[in-house]
Amino acid sequence: MVDAGVSLSRSRVDKQRNRTHILEVAEQVFTAQGVAGSMDAIAKLAGIGPGTLYRHFPNREALLAALLQARGDDLKSRRDDIRRAVSDSTEALAQWLDALGQWATAFDGLPEPLRMALTEETSPLALTCQGYITMTEEFLRAAQRDGGARPQVRARDLFLGVLATTWVRDAAMADESSEHGLSTVLRCGWATP
Amino acid sequence: MVDAGVSLSRSRVDKQRNRTHILEVAEQVFTAQGVAGSMDAIAKLAGIGPGTLYRHFPNREALLAALLQARGDDLKSRRDDIRRAVSDSTEALAQWLDALGQWATAFDGLPEPLRMALTEETSPLALTCQGYITMTEEFLRAAQRDGGARPQVRARDLFLGVLATTWVRDAAMADESSEHGLSTVLRCGWATP
DNA sequence: CCCTTAGACGGAGAGCGTCTCCGCTTCTTC
DNA sequence: GAAGAAGCGGAGACGCTCTCCGTCTAAGGG
Numbered sequence: 504m505v506d507a508g509v510s511l512s513r514s515r516v517d518k519q520r521n522r523t524h525i526l527e528v529a530e531q532v533f534t535a536q537g538v539a540g541s542m543d544a545i546a547k548l549a550g551i552g553p554g555t556l557y558r559h560f561p562n563r564e565a566l567l568a569a570l571l572q573a574r575g576d577d578l579k580s581r582r583d584d585i586r587r588a589v590s591d592s593t594e595a596l597a598q599w600l601d602a603l604g605q606w607a608t609a610f611d612g613l614p615e616p617l618r619m620a621l622t623e624e625t626s627p628l629a630l631t632c633q634g635y636i637t638m639t640e641e642f643l644r645a646a647q648r649d650g651g652a653r654p655q656v657r658a659r660d661l662f663l664g665v666l667a668t669t670w671v672r673d674a675a676m677a678d679e680s681s682e683h684g685l686s687t688v689l690r691c692g693w694a695t696p
Numbered sequence: 697m698v699d700a701g702v703s704l705s706r707s708r709v710d711k712q713r714n715r716t717h718i719l720e721v722a723e724q725v726f727t728a729q730g731v732a733g734s735m736d737a738i739a740k741l742a743g744i745g746p747g748t749l750y751r752h753f754p755n756r757e758a759l760l761a762a763l764l765q766a767r768g769d770d771l772k773s774r775r776d777d778i779r780r781a782v783s784d785s786t787e788a789l790a791q792w793l794d795a796l797g798q799w800a801t802a803f804d805g806l807p808e809p810l811r812m813a814l815t816e817e818t819s820p821l822a823l824t825c826q827g828y829i830t831m832t833e834e835f836l837r838a839a840q841r842d843g844g845a846r847p848q849v850r851a852r853d854l855f856l857g858v859l860a861t862t863w864v865r866d867a868a869m870a871d872e873s874s875e876h877g878l879s880t881v882l883r884c885g886w887a888t889p
Numbered sequence: 890c891c892c893t894t895a896g897a898c899g900g901a902g903a904g905c906g907t908c909t910c911c912g913c914t915t916c917t918t919c
Numbered sequence: 920g921a922a923g924a925a926g927c928g929g930a931g932a933c934g935c936t937c938t939c940c941g942t943c944t945a946a947g948g949g
Contacts, residue, residue: 514896515895515896515897515944515945515946516945516946517897517898517944517945518896518897518945521897521898541934541935541936542935542936542937543934543935543936543937544935546899551898551899552898552899552900552901553899553900553936553937553938554897554898554899554900554937554938554939554940555897555898555899556937557936557937557938558897558898561937562936562937563936615808618863618864618866618867619867621867622867653884655877655880656877656881657873657874657877659871659874659877660874660877660878660881663864663874663878664864664878664881666864667860667861667863667864667878668860670811670860670863671811671856671857671859671860673811674811674812674814674815678852680850681852681853681856684848684849684850684852684853685853685856685857685860687848687885688849688853688857688882688885688886689881689885690885691846691884691885691886692880692881692882692883692884692885693881693884696889707925708915708916708917708924708925708926709916709917710915710916710926710927711916711925711926714926714927734905734906734907735906735907735908736905736906736907736908739928744927744928745927745928745929745930746907746908746909746928746929747908747909747910747911747926747927747928747929748926748927748928749908750907750908750909751926751927754908755907755908756907
């Protein structure tokens with residue numbers, strides 16, 4: 504019964520190598536062309552057939568989720584840093600939202616699939632997002648307890664707000680002050696006067 | 697030299713009829729399936745070939761722009777109504793932003809092409825958006841003069857904020873209070889405490 | 890060291906979209 | 920009614936996602 508490790512080690516080595524290689528290539532393609540980069544292009548660049556790509560990751564979302572997992576670990580450690588280093592709960596929430604915003608701009612066009620994921624419970628991305636909403640809630644509760652955030656604001660709305668802000672940034676690059684302007688508006692929206 | 701009207705009347709009658717018919721059908725399709733509805737489907741439903749559709753409207757964006765023009769007229773008269781009926785400049789701005797939000801939800805997925813348009817000067821949608829940003833600016837200036845809106849907020853950011861809010865709504869239908877929550881956040885963001 | 894076999898591989902191709910090109914048809918004008 | 924300008928329509932090129940299945944290979948036992 505304890506053969507989980509055995510069955511893992513029984514799996515092919517080349518499969519794991521392929522998986523890793525796909526992830527590396529996908530990272531490059533999504534970085535260069537945004538999350539809408541062609542799946543076939545990823546397969547070709549990785550030197551494999553489309554079938555192989557799709558056996559490893561049944562769709563673009565699954566691939567994205569795997570790619571985001573690594574960055575998600577960074578985000579978690581960032582959360583711990585903030586918890587440790589920032590004593591003011593309001594400032595902590597602000598910094599956490601900032602970290603979330605950076606996470607959501609890992610690839611061009613990332614906010615869109617994240618938003619989509621929020622409407623479908625079954626998505627692997629949905630679970631990821633849900634986790635971050637929960638973390639946001641912890642920061643938010645602390646800030647609300649200390650009177651630094653309006654009591655009627657909800658964590659889900661803040662998460663969506665961050666997503667929306669990064670969504671705007673994706674397109675409004677021509678005017679980079681829009682990003683800052685909207686972030687400020689968002690902050691004024693949740694912070695107490 | 698004054699044959700603009702003549703050359704208009706010289707154009708074929710069937711062409712105009714086709715154009716009108718295309719617009720009617722496109723309105724239906726975009727209403728039912730969102731702005732990503734298939735162009736070929738529109739052509740087929742209109743009983744014409746794809747070539748005809750694309751000669752009238754060189755791409756989806758052009759079709760969308762034509763469709764939005766009619767609704768834009770509504771929006772302009774709405775603006776006049778607000779100007780006439782609402783004396784408080786802050787409330788006027790709020791109502792204008794609300795009207796903008798309704799305009800931007802004419803079709804599912806509309807915020808996306810609008811955002812895209814804002815980055816490309818050449819787009820027909822870009823001009824439309826620019827016009828609305830200017831109108832927003834008028835309302836905003838008045839509200840700022842009367843002390844109802846923070847002075848550092850810019851009209852462009854407000855427009856983007858409205859777009860972002862409707863973008864969120866498109867997906868977060870499962871939780872309709874998110875729409876209200878974000879709108880409130882947005883308002884708290886631009887209004888003075 | 891070879892044999893067996895579970896399971897991975899790869900690519901042809903189905904299905905769906907956008908958009909173009911060009912021969913045919915229709916409207917307009919004289 | 921003829922001529923010509925202009926619109927019409929659909930075949931098809933091209934790109935993308937994703938599947939199916941014949942082929943190949945790594946892993947482990949004899």
